[in-house]
Amino acid sequence: MPLKVRNLLEQVGDELILKIQLGRRPLKCQKLLLKMANYLTDSKFADKQLELGYDEIYHTYLLITIENNHGFNVLQHITENAPKTTTGRTVLVLEKTMRIGLRYPIIPDEMIDLYDIPLTPNKPLALNQLISTALHAGKDFFIYDAGENNMCQTFVKHFIECNGLIPNIVDQATLDALEPMDAKALISTLGGRSKIVKGATDLAATYLWHIHRTYTFFIRIGIPGPSPTFFLGNLMELMERKRFTLSIKEWTKKYGRIFGYFEGHTPILVVSDPNILQDIFIKSFSNFHSHRPIAFDDPHMKSCHLFNAQSLRWKRQRFIINPTFSSAKLKQMSPLINRSVTALMKKLTEQYQSGQSFDIYAFLKRFTMDTIWSCGFGLDTDMQNNPNDRYLIQSQRVFSAEYLLMIAGYETTSTALAYVSYVLATHPDEQLKLQEDIDTYFNPDTDNEIPSYEMISKMDYLDMFIRETLRMYPIIPGVINRQSTKDFQIDNFGTIPAGTIVSIDMYTLHFDPDLWGPVDPNTFYPERFATKRHPLAWIPFGIGPRSCVGMRFALMEMKLVLARLLKTYSIIDCGEQTYRATDQLEEVTVISPKNIIIRLQHRDEKMV
Numbered sequence: 001m002p003l004k005v006r007n008l009l010e011q012v013g014d015e016l017i018l019k020i021q022l023g024r025r026p027l028k029c030q031k032l033l034l035k036m037a038n039y040l041t042d043s044k045f046a047d048k049q050l051e052l053g054y055d056e057i058y059h060t061y062l063l064i065t066i067e068n069n070h071g072f073n074v075l076q077h078i079t080e081n082a083p084k085t086t087t088g089r090t091v092l093v094l095e096k097t098m099r100i101g102l103r104y105p106i107i108p109d110e111m112i113d114l115y116d117i118p119l120t121p122n123k124p125l126a127l128n129q130l131i132s133t134a135l136h137a138g139k140d141f142f143i144y145d146a147g148e149n150n151m152c153q154t155f156v157k158h159f160i161e162c163n164g165l166i167p168n169i170v171d172q173a174t175l176d177a178l179e180p181m182d183a184k185a186l187i188s189t190l191g192g193r194s195k196i197v198k199g200a201t202d203l204a205a206t207y208l209w210h211i212h213r214t215y216t217f218f219i220r221i222g223i224p225g226p227s228p229t230f231f232l233g234n235l236m237e238l239m240e241r242k243r244f245t246l247s248i249k250e251w252t253k254k255y256g257r258i259f260g261y262f263e264g265h266t267p268i269l270v271v272s273d274p275n276i277l278q279d280i281f282i283k284s285f286s287n288f289h290s291h292r293p294i295a296f297d298d299p300h301m302k303s304c305h306l307f308n309a310q311s312l313r314w315k316r317q318r319f320i321i322n323p324t325f326s327s328a329k330l331k332q333m334s335p336l337i338n339r340s341v342t343a344l345m346k347k348l349t350e351q352y353q354s355g356q357s358f359d360i361y362a363f364l365k366r367f368t369m370d371t372i373w374s375c376g377f378g379l380d381t382d383m384q385n386n387p388n389d390r391y392l393i394q395s396q397r398v399f400s401a402e403y404l405l406m407i408a409g410y411e412t413t414s415t416a417l418a419y420v421s422y423v424l425a426t427h428p429d430e431q432l433k434l435q436e437d438i439d440t441y442f443n444p445d446t447d448n449e450i451p452s453y454e455m456i457s458k459m460d461y462l463d464m465f466i467r468e469t470l471r472m473y474p475i476i477p478g479v480i481n482r483q484s485t486k487d488f489q490i491d492n493f494g495t496i497p498a499g500t501i502v503s504i505d506m507y508t509l510h511f512d513p514d515l516w517g518p519v520d521p522n523t524f525y526p527e528r529f530a531t532k533r534h535p536l537a538w539i540p541f542g543i544g545p546r547s548c549v550g551m552r553f554a555l556m557e558m559k560l561v562l563a564r565l566l567k568t569y570s571i572i573d574c575g576e577q578t579y580r581a582t583d584q585l586e587e588v589t590v591i592s593p594k595n596i597i598i599r600l601q602h603r604d605e606k607m608v
Ligand code: HEM
Pocket: 306, 307, 308, 318, 408, 409, 410, 412, 413, 416, 475, 476, 477, 479, 480, 481, 540, 541, 542, 543, 544, 545, 546, 547, 548, 549, 550, 551, 553, 554
């Protein structure tokens, strides 16, 4: 049943409410959207309630209920400080843009119904700062409601009707309100009834000042980008596409190598110029040492993990963890990984013997989980053979609490291995070339040689193969960002203020023909890594001192698996089933395929 303003008022009592139209289509991911909206508005409006809904009038709407502690003086402020050119319509546009902000019990019932009627705009408005912001904010609304009527007229007509006024006894000034006029004059014309207009515009105005400051952030520093919509910024566009990194790539194409967009009220500066990135992420690391804060995670808590830790806490944690991934330590860990590879090979052999196609990604996940537990926690686990392993069960619990940290070591590497499997299956010639190269490192007279840390460190072609896969299929491009602690000057652009979040567009860098030519970057071609490239052309593990601490571990783990797997088996595609794997990737921090369906073939088979 459509939720009407009248019902809402009964529910919320003496509080300000805003009902904002978000578009015609019902929204997906409502829970997530609400969580984000809550988070994004917390700094300004802690005492609020948000609700997403759908009704006949507003279609998809966002309802915000906020305790009214701002009073009316914001509107007064607008009218006193607005430029002379500000028209009465401006005030009404504000009201309309925000849709509704009523203060019970001042509002007569008739007015409540009036506010349920979508008002219609409108001729072009006399532009000034406020109007343009209002237009920005109400973009969707204007598209939806565009009609012949002048919104100002509609509003005032209704106002007169609802208040039982007869137009010919209304004073001239009120009649003048039917035409654009000075805002102050409109308010004073409406006299006692101005409370209604004030009430309706008060909350809108509060928001508007805040939004105006926020949403003009990039305009003020001369950086282009997509226009934000009220409250959600550009989140809707990001979410509609499902793959937000692809939206970022599209925006780079449209606005250039440096642009800005908004996640709610938060401006994000996106850079894909490798030289500017080098300045920010490496040369000015002392200013850009922290990741942007993660929602619902407090970076000042003692329990905060490395990824989210800031400044000195991060430095201390990183200092402690760095030696864990030294060459000496990796070498010590390699036998533990090899033990997990042996278990994986056993499972894969069973699959081979069954002759059936299967999802290799599922096996790879168990494998990387095994190695994390054995190398990271020194535990002897067997998750690959025993699905009831107590550590596997425990790890599923750990996930909910330390999701990000665990994801760092487990899902990333298994997903990277899944993409390599996909590439091997779909590029048989490349696979053969890699197998022949790997063969040269093994002793041809021994069957069961286990590759050592030293041996895989020498496998350059395997290294290039993995790098090329990660270039084309980066696993977590969305997590690389930094927040500045001081103002920062970007050559040819200007100064970005302290607190700005800088993010990257990894796809644009990874597929840039200037950085990766002459062979087309859309072609899988590991040999391109034999040529020296810009140091920031390849960044699947991040950039600078805060890049992935587990990179060398992940690469070693991948090489130990691939060397043994490819020495014995070839990965064979299962037609459509395999090729489909990368059609619709899912993106929730990690970009992953649903499955990688393949078949294994023993390499000896061909010789028989
Ligand atoms: C293919 C596998 C992996 C990929 C693609 C990957 C990628 C990344 C990326 C992009 C970052 C952010 C870097 C930045 O902001 O500049 C990161 C950070 C991190 N990664 Fe990885 N990672 C992988 C494997 C691992 C493994 C195996 C571990 C641990 C065993 C690990 C632990 C971490 C940690 C702790 C951080 C936070 C570092 C910090 O903030 O100082 N990652 N990773």
